[in-house]
Amino acid sequence: MKNLPVKTLTHGDLTIEGFSRAAVQSYWRIPELKLGFDLGAHPWDFMGTPNWFVTHCHMDHIVALPVYVARRRMMKMDPPKIYLPAHAVETVHSILQAFTKLDRGRLPCDLIGVKPGDEIQLNREMVVTVGETRHTVPSLSYLVWQRRNKLKPEFAELTGEQIRDVRQSGTEVSHEVRIPLLGYTGDTRVEGLDLTPALYQCKILITEMTFVSDDHSQDKIRKNGHMHLHDFIDRAEKFENELIIASHFSTRYNYHQVKKLVNAAIPDSLAERLHLWL
Numbered sequence: 001m002k003n004l005p006v007k008t009l010t011h012g013d014l015t016i017e018g019f020s021r022a023a024v025q026s027y028w029r030i031p032e033l034k035l036g037f038d039l040g041a042h043p044w045d046f047m048g049t050p051n052w053f054v055t056h057c058h059m060d061h062i063v064a065l066p067v068y069v070a071r072r073r074m075m076k077m078d079p080p081k082i083y084l085p086a087h088a089v090e091t092v093h094s095i096l097q098a099f100t101k102l103d104r105g106r107l108p109c110d111l112i113g114v115k116p117g118d119e120i121q122l123n124r125e126m127v128v129t130v131g132e133t134r135h136t137v138p139s140l141s142y143l144v145w146q147r148r149n150k151l152k153p154e155f156a157e158l159t160g161e162q163i164r165d166v167r168q169s170g171t172e173v174s175h176e177v178r179i180p181l182l183g184y185t186g187d188t189r190v191e192g193l194d195l196t197p198a199l200y201q202c203k204i205l206i207t208e209m210t211f212v213s214d215d216h217s218q219d220k221i222r223k224n225g226h227m228h229l230h231d232f233i234d235r236a237e238k239f240e241n242e243l244i245i246a247s248h249f250s251t252r253y254n255y256h257q258v259k260k261l262v263n264a265a266i267p268d269s270l271a272e273r274l275h276l277w278l
């Protein structure tokens with residue numbers, strides 16, 4: 001059922017689905033990873049995704065949280081896990097209680113407060129780390145890492161049997177290697193990228209580019225905690241990502257204006273990996 005706009009893009013074996021415009025609403029999910037980012041609105045079809053990561057508490061990133069929880073309960077799905085900035089947990093909990101009072105429906109969910117530096121073990125293959133971003137309210141970035149157990153280099157020459165013997169003697173033969181898979185920043189000044197350098201290295205980066213035209217003051221953009229096309233150009237060398245999704249464009253631009261201004265200014269090295277999400 002279609003109740004909200006959703007754009008879809010496939011990269012490798014991952015599907016990215018979402019929508020994001022400044023002050024309107026932001027919501028994203030990667031169904032294969034069973035997780036999503038921000039709850040500014042909630043497409044009906046997104047309810048099957050059980051883990052959500054909220055970056056900050058501006059309404060266009062969180063207001064659909066009660067709707068999502070209610071739908072899961074109504075459809076007899078397990079209570080979802082919702083990770084959000086730690087300072088917000090108590091307030092969101094009382095908002096849910098207030099809705100329960102009005103609606104008379106329980107809103108079962110696991111609200112988990114997180115802060116920069118935290119690590120969330122999603123499962124054996126995946127871990128999510130929490131980073132700091134810079135916005136007008138406390139805000140976070142999230143980075144999904146793939147975990148793999150790799151044989152330590154000092155054992156690379158051994159046969160399978162020898163490795164088994166070493167392992168049986170109680171020595172750890174492998175170590176965990178983490179590959180940065182997908183990063184998401186929500187709203188932030190460009191420092192939000194600099195503060196977590198792995199965001200420049202992850203395979204897929206989903207971030208914001210709220211402003212693209214030259215007629216905005218850089219000071220005002222920074223004060224409002226957002227990024228401009230210029231920030232991407234200034235840092236063009238740093239982006240090692242296979243795919244960079246720029247989103248959260250201001251409503252003052254339409255698709256053609258964004259495309260024209262970005263294409264005219266962006267270096268080729270970035271242009272081929274940059275996807276404008278609108």
Ligand SMILES: [Zn+2]
Binds near residue numbers: 061
């Ligand atoms: Zn926003």
Ligand SMILES: [Zn+2]
Binds near residue numbers: 056058135187
């Ligand atoms: Zn915001």
